[in-house]
Amino acid sequence: MSNFPSALEKLIEKFASLPGIGYKSAQRLAFHVLAQTDEDALAFADAIAEAKKTVHCCRICQNLTDMDECAICTDSRRDASTVCVVADPKDVAAIERTREYNGLYHVLHGVISPMSNVGPDDVRIKELMDRVAAGGISEVIMATNPDTEGETTAKYISRLLKPFGVRVTRLAYGIPVGGNLEFADDATLLRAIEGRRDI
Amino acid sequence: MSNFPSALEKLIEKFASLPGIGYKSAQRLAFHVLAQTDEDALAFADAIAEAKKTVHCCRICQNLTDMDECAICTDSRRDASTVCVVADPKDVAAIERTREYNGLYHVLHGVISPMSNVGPDDVRIKELMDRVAAGGISEVIMATNPDTEGETTAKYISRLLKPFGVRVTRLAYGIPVGGNLEFADDATLLRAIEGRRDI
Numbered sequence: 001m002s003n004f005p006s007a008l009e010k011l012i013e014k015f016a017s018l019p020g021i022g023y024k025s026a027q028r029l030a031f032h033v034l035a036q037t038d039e040d041a042l043a044f045a046d047a048i049a050e051a052k053k054t055v056h057c058c059r060i061c062q063n064l065t066d067m068d069e070c071a072i073c074t075d076s077r078r079d080a081s082t083v084c085v086v087a088d089p090k091d092v093a094a095i096e097r098t099r100e101y102n103g104l105y106h107v108l109h110g111v112i113s114p115m116s117n118v119g120p121d122d123v124r125i126k127e128l129m130d131r132v133a134a135g136g137i138s139e140v141i142m143a144t145n146p147d148t149e150g151e152t153t154a155k156y157i158s159r160l161l162k163p164f165g166v167r168v169t170r171l172a173y174g175i176p177v178g179g180n181l182e183f184a185d186d187a188t189l190l191r192a193i194e195g196r197r198d199i
Numbered sequence: 200m201s202n203f204p205s206a207l208e209k210l211i212e213k214f215a216s217l218p219g220i221g222y223k224s225a226q227r228l229a230f231h232v233l234a235q236t237d238e239d240a241l242a243f244a245d246a247i248a249e250a251k252k253t254v255h256c257c258r259i260c261q262n263l264t265d266m267d268e269c270a271i272c273t274d275s276r277r278d279a280s281t282v283c284v285v286a287d288p289k290d291v292a293a294i295e296r297t298r299e300y301n302g303l304y305h306v307l308h309g310v311i312s313p314m315s316n317v318g319p320d321d322v323r324i325k326e327l328m329d330r331v332a333a334g335g336i337s338e339v340i341m342a343t344n345p346d347t348e349g350e351t352t353a354k355y356i357s358r359l360l361k362p363f364g365v366r367v368t369r370l371a372y373g374i375p376v377g378g379n380l381e382f383a384d385d386a387t388l389l390r391a392i393e394g395r396r397d398i
Contacts, residue, residue, distance in 0.1 A: 003295050004288070005265035011250040014243045018228050027289060029217050033247055034254055034263070041251040044213045048232055048244040051210040055233055064233070066204035089203075090226060096202050 062107040062124045064089045079103045084141040111153040139167040261306040261323045263288045278302045283340040310352040338366040
């Protein structure tokens with residue numbers, strides 16, 4: 001029903017298929033691309049093709065990389081005996097931003113979610129087990145999100161890790177820094193009280 | 200400072216350069232594209248290149264088209280004596296959706312805006328004058344937005360059109376259908392009262 005040229009309509013559809021982008025936003029984005037210079041628009045198209053071509057998962061930690069083994073896994077200054085397990089490459093970026101963590105990572109690419117039909121075999125748990133089985137790892141930090149699925153995944157993996165005798169830890173729960181007690185939900189507050197420390 | 204592969208970082212930057220997309224959203228979009236099949240991701244890249252290659256402005260009305268003259272301008276069932284002047288191709292789509300308007304369009308591709316350094320020569324006013332000068336047009340409907348810049352542009356064009364003796368009209372102002380008097384701003388309410396009609 002739109003009277004846009006078909007190539008424009010197609011571009012709008014492509015934008016609209018992205019998460020969180022509705023038809024109106026997709027329209028705006030498509031018009032923006034059309035208003036760009038040929039050079040800029042084609043650089044955008046190339047960036048998609050190039051990222052798709054060169055970016056894949058690190059053989060070891062499954063994080064995104066354009067090499068066979070990622071920059072973190074091959075960094076000899078990092079502590080290879082500690083592995084932090086996260087659901088998503090974005091989480092690696094978030095933890096790296098703290099500049100405090102010096103171990104390695106393992107990216108699951110998802111969490112176990114029976115509701116969404118994601119089972120243990122659909123995330124990279126086997127790859128983690130292989131790493132731990134290969135030896136040299138003394139601590140696995142479960143840093144999946146503190147929601148039901150993240151919790152379930154953390155518990156499931158920690159149970160699998162038991163036989164290997166490695167230490168399995170979980171990120172601390174509590175009030176966010178700069179947060180406000182008044183607005184903290186009950187579950188968080190409870191965890192904050194349970195996890196209280198001497199000062 | 201990010202530890203994403205450079206091709207991914209570049210793709211995130213491209214998304215982040217789009218209007219209304221911040222870095223976090225750009226990240227989410229780039230990850231989404233990477234998670235797509237090769238086929239889907241390349242179809243997206245192709246859609247950009249294809250739209251950029253085939254879509255251009257109609258020789259007559261300046262609306263976006265993939266032909267020399269657009270489907271509306273070449274539709275002999277439409278009333279070629281009426282031209283509706285809009286700022287943007289999206290406005291053509293909006294008016295077409297009403298299925299009431301049967302005339303032609305003229306897309307300015309912007310409005311006069313001294314604040315943004317957009318002068319009369321930066322929008323397609325000359326092309327409109329050429330159309331009117333060529334004859335056959337009896338009414339020009341100014342359908343730019345009812346804001347300062349849209350008003351200024353409408354007034355500016357109507358003054359230029361005076362010598363041609365064509366009727367120049369403006370879209371009606373008033374309370375939006377389904378709107379609420381209580382929430383209408385003063386200016387709109389004033390215009391609605393001024394423009395009152397017998398029932």
